[in-house]
Amino acid sequence: DADVTQTPRNRITKTGKRIMLECSQTKGHDRMYWYRQDPGLGLRLIYYSFDVKDINKGEISDGYSVSRQAQAKFSLSLESAIPNQTALYFCATSVHPEGGELFFGEGSRLTVL
Amino acid sequence: GIQVEQSPPDLILQEGANSTLRCNFSDSVNNLQWFHQNPWGQLINLFYIPSGTKQNGRLSATTVATERYSLLYISSSQTTDSGVYFCAVENWYNQGGKLIFGQGTELSVKP
Numbered sequence: 176d177a178d179v180t181q182t183p184r185n186r187i188t189k190t191g192k193r194i195m196l197e198c199s200q201t202k203g204h205d206r207m208y209w210y211r212q213d214p215g216l217g218l219r220l221i222y223y224s225f226d227v228k229d230i231n232k233g234e235i236s237d238g239y240s241v242s243r244q245a246q247a248k249f250s251l252s253l254e255s256a257i258p259n260q261t262a263l264y265f266c267a268t269s270v271h272p273e274g275g276e277l278f279f280g281e282g283s284r285l286t287v288l
Numbered sequence: 289g290i291q292v293e294q295s296p297p298d299l300i301l302q303e304g305a306n307s308t309l310r311c312n313f314s315d316s317v318n319n320l321q322w323f324h325q326n327p328w329g330q331l332i333n334l335f336y337i338p339s340g341t342k343q344n345g346r347l348s349a350t351t352v353a354t355e356r357y358s359l360l361y362i363s364s365s366q367t368t369d370s371g372v373y374f375c376a377v378e379n380w381y382n383q384g385g386k387l388i389f390g391q392g393t394e395l396s397v398k399p
Contacts, residue, residue: 208386217374217391233386263329277321277376277387279331 181280198266292390311375319378
């Protein structure tokens with residue numbers, strides 16, 4: 176089993192629908208991240224969390240919200256999906272406190288029609 | 289914030305050739321990592337290399353932090369090396385602890 180698991184792996188939805196992407200990890204890392212990847216734009220940080228009580232906005236947080244339910248779980252929500260949120264979403268973890276390798280989940284491909 | 293530039297944006301190689309990918313960054317960093325994204329979208333960490341040189345099989349990386357660049361070397365390339373290579377950097381003190389990614393180098397290795 177993967178150390179960082181994302182669900183769902185693929186989702187097609189309609190404009191205005193609420194969508195939740197879930198991430199769970201077995202690595203025991205404190206830091207968790209949500210990134211978005213668009214063709215030609217690399218990966219951009221949406222939100223990150225250093226522990227259950229510490230959540231921070233990244234570069235492109237508008238239109239997204241997150242919940243850190245436990246050390247091992249970090250969920251990303253789109254309250255009202257729009258077509259330009261169609262992208263590949265990645266969850267990642269790293270060890271606290273300073274830097275350390277970043278480990279990615281397998282990605283969740285979201286299409287908003 | 290820190291700007292990250294990778295070059296070249298695209299690279300086509302014949303199997304067996306060597307290549308060098310470059311990552312330039314605009315500020316001092318404490319954390320630099322190289323990643324490979326395979327054609328199926330999976331992202332794999334290749335190196336954690338804020339300074340110095342590391343080698344792992346046919347891949348090696350060098351970061352010269354004082355001159356703000358890092359190089360990824362691929363020797364004797366194989367078709368399985370195809371994909372996109374990303375460099376990502378972080379300055380713990382200025383960025384509050386988050387990696388910023390370059391736009392990647394897309395490598396295609398032909399048999």
